[in-house]
Amino acid sequence: MKQSMEALTSSKSNNWCTPTKWLDLVRDVIGDIDLDPASNDLANRYFVNAKRFYDEDGLDLPWNARSVFLNPPYNKIGNRSGAGTWLEKLLHEHQSGHCNEAIALSKTAPGYSWWDDLFHEGPQAWQGPMCITRDRISFVHLSWLNQADGTITVPKGKSNKSKSASSFWYVGPHTNRFFEVFGSVGTVI
16 A cells, blocks of 8 residues: 555644654754654654754744754645745744754655745845755654554555655754765755
């Protein structure tokens, strides 16, 4: 049975988690994660291990943190892409001096307005390198997590592999480290 596109791009809940393998790379660049502004208790406890996290209101709260990891929900906010809105918020927080460095994870989506806006000059243009992964990420659904021992069991016939490549976006002072670490898993530009 194939996984529906809606299941891998929906954010009716924050139940899809970034696997530890990828979070280890994030930590290799930025160190401890001070804030995950789009998370939940289980995702933070078993995967992200941020010092602080926001569950549903991260767009409305100040981020004031040295380091941020962001895997935004894939929803619509009004008539805009949720990913674009969250990445704009990250850029605003960084430009305002509220976070020293950050790595955001998104789907790779050239041709979408939020994606294309990141490559043009202006207040929404991305101001650091990004990595397009070679492999599609196999995300972890929280319902597959055994909370007693932390093991993950993917139900037979279910796919947790993203339908597209993913991109990791970096802003901060460790650009060379980002190129070095993420260059091993994709193309860094």
